[in-house]
Amino acid sequence: MRVPFADLLHHLTRALVTLGLSPDRAALSARLIAEATRDGVYTHGLNRFPRLVAMVRNGSVDVHTVPSFVLGHGAIERWDGNFGMGNLNAYASMERAIALARSHGLGAVALARTNHWMRAGTYGWQAADQGLFAICWTNTGRNLPAWGTAVATLGNNPLVLAIPRRTPQGEYAGGPHVVLDMAMSQFSYGQLEAYARRGEQLPVPGGFDQAGDLSTDPAAIYQTFRALPVGFWKGSGLALTLDLFAALLSGGNATHQISPDPMLESGISQIFLAIDPANLSAASELDRAATALIDQLHQAPRTNRGEAPRYPGENTLQLRETNLKEGVPVEDPAWSELLTLSAETSTSPHPAAPGK
């Protein structure tokens, strides 16, 4: 089913007020969630909302807290997320990294004791929409075996790299940014489930079967819970170093200190890094260089499998346009649960501004 974007935003805002957020904070959090669905990242928009509701109710997420400044030195600061709303904490942290970058050329925030930020790419788009380059990542609970271990020892620690590009009108807001949003597992368990439901094999190996062999059978991998790090030993090493950076620089928890139960995965650590190119290059030079690189990718001879080479985030603006025009896809039980929760609030918050 498709519903108007504004309806999704409206009901998310009301539902978050029901959960106890102030109207302004509810409107921003709702916008971030609704925009994930609008941009086609269905797993981490509305469909993730029921888990957020459950984690507010089980005490993992405190809707009333805001991040607090711990300490800083020049262009880097450490903040405490106080177990608050993950997407609001992350948004505030990237805004602070951007402000530091405007002053210092680049800026970083290390955030401890926060919660799941939902769509990772959100914070890359946030920076790129303001003309900044960004790198950010989060750790998670244990959900991925390190290379050489038979049980989950690493987080899948999603990593985002964002490169801003301007619209034909010369605006960064709404531009065709390049945004990589990449977990360190080759497939999420959600994706494995979806392949299994459809009775399909994975297109490439995604984990290990009970004999300890690489497998493209999603059901076999689900049985062992031995999903594959990207690049085998390489992604395993990258996930581990990302965890060390996040936990040590923030003073927060490393993956092994976070509950592996997704419903109790609270108190995680994140890094936000922003770079302001305005003092390095004219925007037109950056656009020209990025476009030349992307053109070269698009013009390269394709494989005989016919998959078109794409840059990360390439489909986003097209999906966004379609979903704004035809309505955003929603499905039960998430949509029904949202409507119920929305109906429970008596206040009528201002609808959030249409997402940019």
Added chain:
Amino acid sequence: MRVPFADLLHHLTRALVTLGLSPDRAALSARLIAEATRDGVYTHGLNRFPRLVAMVRNGSVDVHTVPSFVLGHGAIERWDGNFGMGNLNAYASMERAIALARSHGLGAVALARTNHWMRAGTYGWQAADQGLFAICWTNTGRNLPAWGTAVATLGNNPLVLAIPRRTPQGEYAGGPHVVLDMAMSQFSYGQLEAYARRGEQLPVPGGFDQAGDLSTDPAAIYQTFRALPVGFWKGSGLALTLDLFAALLSGGNATHQISPDPMLESGISQIFLAIDPANLSAASELDRAATALIDQLHQAPRTNRGEAPRYPGENTLQLRETNLKEGVPVEDPAWSELLTLSAETSTSPHPAAPGK
């Protein structure tokens, strides 16, 4: 054959003087090359030296230039490598990023028009030996097909993440740092060649055969030159975003503008980022947190294949100790060529200080 580390250092220094470097610069460049061999990264130490010599002689590397400051804003600076010695340019850039980080908490250098830095991990160890976290990467000529393309469109763009740890004596220099040094190809062509020579199959898929299928046959992959990005589409996206960051922030070449001929791969772009944790945490707290994470990795149940889980760089100090005690492994033709070139200099430069 094994030779004393001091002999390797001595002859590398003399050979670089023969090539035209001043004694001081020759001594530093020689130390960086010799230390790669000492630390067991044989592909990127002495064995890479003949290619450096050839590229000095074919004009790709100018031994007389030093990096020049282009512009900067606060904690980020753009430098021009002036087509000089790749390892000296990279070393100077990381030193500058470290100095910026000491002042601003974090610092970055974007370096254009430089040359191959040889062992990527060098610059991670350099920062970690001084107590800093570091992230750095380089782009390269086209040597890796993007996901969906049938020909090389990406560089393998090695990426380094370094986390400093102290020795039992409380020194960062010589500490058991965690240093990830990871190219975006699953295997290098050098590794594919080595497997083919030994008549072995790859342990995991490493590229595509002529039918377009994933293959563990190194010879088949060598025929198509379709090596595999780590994590399939994921590493392809990461390589592309790393190239965009390096080229756009430095104002230098992107992969598609660099010669794909390894003997003419000149004028590349690099990023150096350093973070000083001294103002965030006590060193003892950082050590405790890193050790707890690593202990948890080591104690995890192993797979039935018996590979011990390791952190990136874990074997380095042990290999270093062995190679310092028993001599560093050298082989022809690199060693013979080195001795010839060393004998050609009439000056007798001071031997470099023993590598730390």
